[in-house]
Amino acid sequence: MTQPAQSTSNPLLQLWRNQESRGVIIQIITMAVVFALLAAIARNVVINLEAVGKEFSFGFLLWPAAYDIGFSPFLEYTNQSTHLRAAVVGLLNTLLIAFWGCILATMVGFVLGIMRLSSNWLVSKLSYAFVEFMRNVPILIHILAIYAMVVTLLPPAKKALNVGADAFFLSNRGFYVPSPVFEDGATIVGVVLLISIVLVYFFKRWARRQQDDTGKIYPVLWVSLGILVALPGIAFVATGMPLSWDIPVLKGFNFKGGMAIKPEFLALWLALSLYTACFIAEIVRAGILAVSHGQTEAAFALGLRPNRTLQLIIIPQALRVIVPPLCSQYLNLTKNSSLAIAIGYMDITATLGGISLMQTGKEMETMLIVMGVYLVISLLISSFMNWFNHRIKLTER
Amino acid sequence: MSETPTNPRYAPGTHPDLPPPRRTTGALGWVRSNLLSSPLNVALTLLSVWLLWTILPPSIHWLFTGAIWTAVDRKECWALMDAPRDGACWAFIRGSFELFVYGWYPEPERWRVNLTFILFIAAIVGGLRENIPGKKYWLIFAAAYPFIAAWLLLGGFGLEPVGTNKLGGILLTLVVAVTGISFSLPLGIALALGRRSNLPALRGVCVIFIEFIRGVxxxxxxxxxxxxxxxxxxxxxxxxxxxxVLIMVTLFASAYIAEVVRGGLQGLSSGQYEAADALGLSYWKAHRLVILPQALKISIPGIVNTFIGSFKDSTLVLIIGMMDILGLGRARLNDPEWLGLAPELYIFISLFFFISCFAMSRYSLNLEKKLQTGHKS
Known part of the structure; x- marks a missing residue:
C-alpha cells in the first residue's frame, strides 16, 4: 500500500492520499454533482414550462375549484369555494381518517397480539391466520374489496338495516347515527366536565404521593370514575338536560337528519385499521415476549397479584419495545390513507393532488404542496412519538 | 401397564417409573391443556368454535362445492347454480386467466414471457440456494437477470420489439416488483454507507434523500x-x-432498504471496524471483506420484508392508470359478460399476493433461524 516513491512528485496525488484532504475533495465533488443535477433540473423545468406556456405560481389556489366534495364534516364547502379551501378540506379529511385509523388499529392490534399469545390453541391460531392473511395482501386490495362489499352487500337506503333502537341505520349510502344537538346550558355541563377532569388529575397526583410516602393505596380508578360520572351527571340534571338527539329518518330515497358516516370513509377506515392492526399485533406480541419471564417471577415473589404484575411490571417494560415500531406504523397508516383516491374519499391527495391538478394543470405546485403536507405530518407524528418514547425510556445509571 | 406395581413395597430408589396420568397425555390431554385449561379458556374455545361454525361451512360451499368452473358468461354461471350467486363463478377467472397473466402481450411471442418466468425461478433458486454447484455463476446470472428479462420482454437485438404498453397483468406486476427489488438493493446499500459516512456533505445529501422519500x-x-x-x-x-414508474419505485424502495442496511451496520460491534482498521484495510476493502458481509447478513430479514412491501406496493400503479393484475382485473369487471363478479376477482388476486408474500416471509423467517450464529439467550 505504501509506495510513495513515484507519487510524491505529484501534488494532486498527494492530496488524494491524505485522508483529510481526500474527504474534502469527495465532499466538494458530491456537492458539485448534486448542485449540477439540481441546476440542470431547474433549467429544464423553466424551459419546459415556457414551452407549454405555463407559469410557476401558487395563484391558482385562489381560483374557484368548481368541483364538489361529498364529505366535508368540518368546513363549509361548495363548488364555488377556492382550490385552497378544497385543499384544506382534503387535509382535514386526511387527518380525520388518520386519527380514527390509528385509534382503531391500536385497539384491534393489541387484541390480536394478545390473542396470539393466548394459551388457548384455537384463539392463538385464529389470530395467526387473520394476521398472516391481512398483512400479506396489499392494502389497496383490502380497500377496494371492503368498499365493494359495503356498496354491493349493504341494502339501499329504502331498505336500510335497522341496527338498533330505530336510530342507527346501515345502508349502502353510509352508516346513519343520531347526532347530538346542544341546547342552552350545555356549556355549563361542559365546564363541569372539564373541572372534574382537573379534579381527577389532582386526586391522582395526591394519591400517588400518599402511596409513595405512606404505602397506602387508594382506589384511584373507582374514585376517578365516580367523579367523572357523578359531577357532570348532576350538572346535566340540574340544568334541565340540555341535550337532544337528532335522529335520522328515512325521507324519500335517503335519510334526513343525524350524522352519516359515508361508505367511502367506512371502507377506508376499516381497511386501513385492520391492515395496520395486523402489523401492530406482531409488534405487541414481540414486545410482550421481550419481557423476560424472570420479571414476572420476581413480581410474584414480591407478592404482587397477576393484575398488578401486568400493570406495573410487564406493560411498562413491553411498551418500551413496542412504542418505536408503533410510531412507524402510525406513519405508514397516515401515508397509506393517500390510497383513498382509489375509492373516491376526498383526502388531500384526491382533492389537491387529484382533481385540482387535473383542472388547473399545475402539476409542480400541487404536488409540492401535497408532498410538503405529508412530510410535515410525518415529522409531527415522529417528533411526538420521540417525545413519548423519551418519557417512558428506561432511566439508566 | 402390566408392570404397574401391585406390591407397594419397594426398596427406596427402585420403584419403576410410572406412566404419566392418562388425562395429561394424548389427544385428551392436549385438548385439556390447550383448549379447556380455565373457565375463560373454555368460553374462548366455545366462542371460536361458534365463529368457525358460522363462517366456514357457507364459505366452503360458496368457494368450492357450489362454485361453477366452466361457463361462457355470468348468466350461464348463475343458471347452473341452485340460486344466482349461490357459489363462486370461477369460470370468470379461468376465462380471463391468459389475459391476467400475459396482459396484451402478442400471442406468438408469449414463449418469451414463459421463458422469462422460468429464468426468474432459476435465478431465484440459483441465487438463494446455499449449496448449489457453481454458486458464483448462479449469482452472476441472478445479477444479470433483470437485463436478460428486459431484453426478452421488450425485444430488440434479433427479437421482435414489443411496446411497454403491451405489458399487463401478473407480468407487469412482476416487472415492477422485480425491477424495484433488484435495483434498489445496490442503491440502498450505497445510501446506507453514505448516511454512515463521516463526511458531513455526503451524509447530509443521503439523509435528506432518505427522509424525504420515507416521509411521502x-x-x-x-x-x-x-x-x-x-x-x-x-x-x-x-x-x-x-x-x-420503475425509476420512482426503485428510488422509493432504496430509501427503505437504506434504513434496513443502516440498522445492520449499526448492529455490528465497533470492534469489527477497529479490527479492519488495525489490519490496515482501506475503506472499501474493509467494507467488502469485513463489514458488509456481516451487516447484510443481519439485515436479510429486514431486506426481505422491504421486498415484500415493494411487491405489495406494485399494485399502486393502478392509480396512475397502469394495468397490473389489479387494474386489469378491475377493468375486466366492467365487461358486460362478467359484470359484478368482484368477490371472485378480489379473492383470486388476494390469493396470488398471499401465496407470494407468505412464501417470502416464511423464507426470511427460515433464514433468520439459519443465520443465527450468535449467542442464543
Whole structure:
C-alpha cells in the first residue's frame, strides 16, 4: 500500500492520499454533482414550462375549484369555494381518517397480539391466520374489496338495516347515527366536565404521593370514575338536560337528519385499521415476549397479584419495545390513507393532488404542496412519538 | 401397564417409573391443556368454535362445492347454480386467466414471457440456494437477470420489439416488483454507507434523500412520475411511462432498504471496524471483506420484508392508470359478460399476493433461524 516513491512528485496525488484532504475533495465533488443535477433540473423545468406556456405560481389556489366534495364534516364547502379551501378540506379529511385509523388499529392490534399469545390453541391460531392473511395482501386490495362489499352487500337506503333502537341505520349510502344537538346550558355541563377532569388529575397526583410516602393505596380508578360520572351527571340534571338527539329518518330515497358516516370513509377506515392492526399485533406480541419471564417471577415473589404484575411490571417494560415500531406504523397508516383516491374519499391527495391538478394543470405546485403536507405530518407524528418514547425510556445509571 | 406395581413395597430408589396420568397425555390431554385449561379458556374455545361454525361451512360451499368452473358468461354461471350467486363463478377467472397473466402481450411471442418466468425461478433458486454447484455463476446470472428479462420482454437485438404498453397483468406486476427489488438493493446499500459516512456533505445529501422519500406516500411519487417527471428532463426527450414508474419505485424502495442496511451496520460491534482498521484495510476493502458481509447478513430479514412491501406496493400503479393484475382485473369487471363478479376477482388476486408474500416471509423467517450464529439467550 505504501509506495510513495513515484507519487510524491505529484501534488494532486498527494492530496488524494491524505485522508483529510481526500474527504474534502469527495465532499466538494458530491456537492458539485448534486448542485449540477439540481441546476440542470431547474433549467429544464423553466424551459419546459415556457414551452407549454405555463407559469410557476401558487395563484391558482385562489381560483374557484368548481368541483364538489361529498364529505366535508368540518368546513363549509361548495363548488364555488377556492382550490385552497378544497385543499384544506382534503387535509382535514386526511387527518380525520388518520386519527380514527390509528385509534382503531391500536385497539384491534393489541387484541390480536394478545390473542396470539393466548394459551388457548384455537384463539392463538385464529389470530395467526387473520394476521398472516391481512398483512400479506396489499392494502389497496383490502380497500377496494371492503368498499365493494359495503356498496354491493349493504341494502339501499329504502331498505336500510335497522341496527338498533330505530336510530342507527346501515345502508349502502353510509352508516346513519343520531347526532347530538346542544341546547342552552350545555356549556355549563361542559365546564363541569372539564373541572372534574382537573379534579381527577389532582386526586391522582395526591394519591400517588400518599402511596409513595405512606404505602397506602387508594382506589384511584373507582374514585376517578365516580367523579367523572357523578359531577357532570348532576350538572346535566340540574340544568334541565340540555341535550337532544337528532335522529335520522328515512325521507324519500335517503335519510334526513343525524350524522352519516359515508361508505367511502367506512371502507377506508376499516381497511386501513385492520391492515395496520395486523402489523401492530406482531409488534405487541414481540414486545410482550421481550419481557423476560424472570420479571414476572420476581413480581410474584414480591407478592404482587397477576393484575398488578401486568400493570406495573410487564406493560411498562413491553411498551418500551413496542412504542418505536408503533410510531412507524402510525406513519405508514397516515401515508397509506393517500390510497383513498382509489375509492373516491376526498383526502388531500384526491382533492389537491387529484382533481385540482387535473383542472388547473399545475402539476409542480400541487404536488409540492401535497408532498410538503405529508412530510410535515410525518415529522409531527415522529417528533411526538420521540417525545413519548423519551418519557417512558428506561432511566439508566 | 402390566408392570404397574401391585406390591407397594419397594426398596427406596427402585420403584419403576410410572406412566404419566392418562388425562395429561394424548389427544385428551392436549385438548385439556390447550383448549379447556380455565373457565375463560373454555368460553374462548366455545366462542371460536361458534365463529368457525358460522363462517366456514357457507364459505366452503360458496368457494368450492357450489362454485361453477366452466361457463361462457355470468348468466350461464348463475343458471347452473341452485340460486344466482349461490357459489363462486370461477369460470370468470379461468376465462380471463391468459389475459391476467400475459396482459396484451402478442400471442406468438408469449414463449418469451414463459421463458422469462422460468429464468426468474432459476435465478431465484440459483441465487438463494446455499449449496448449489457453481454458486458464483448462479449469482452472476441472478445479477444479470433483470437485463436478460428486459431484453426478452421488450425485444430488440434479433427479437421482435414489443411496446411497454403491451405489458399487463401478473407480468407487469412482476416487472415492477422485480425491477424495484433488484435495483434498489445496490442503491440502498450505497445510501446506507453514505448516511454512515463521516463526511458531513455526503451524509447530509443521503439523509435528506432518505427522509424525504420515507416521509411521502408512494402514490405522490407515482403522480410525480406520471405528470411532472417529463419537466425535469431535457426538452424534447420523451420517456416511457413504465420507465418513469420503475425509476420512482426503485428510488422509493432504496430509501427503505437504506434504513434496513443502516440498522445492520449499526448492529455490528465497533470492534469489527477497529479490527479492519488495525489490519490496515482501506475503506472499501474493509467494507467488502469485513463489514458488509456481516451487516447484510443481519439485515436479510429486514431486506426481505422491504421486498415484500415493494411487491405489495406494485399494485399502486393502478392509480396512475397502469394495468397490473389489479387494474386489469378491475377493468375486466366492467365487461358486460362478467359484470359484478368482484368477490371472485378480489379473492383470486388476494390469493396470488398471499401465496407470494407468505412464501417470502416464511423464507426470511427460515433464514433468520439459519443465520443465527450468535449467542442464543
Amino acid at each position: 406516500p408512494l402514490i405522490t411519487l407515482l403522480f410525480v412520475a406520471s405528470t411532472m417527471l417529463t419537466y425535469f428532463l431535457p426538452p424534447g426527450s420523451t420517456f416511457d411511462l413504465l420507465m418513469r
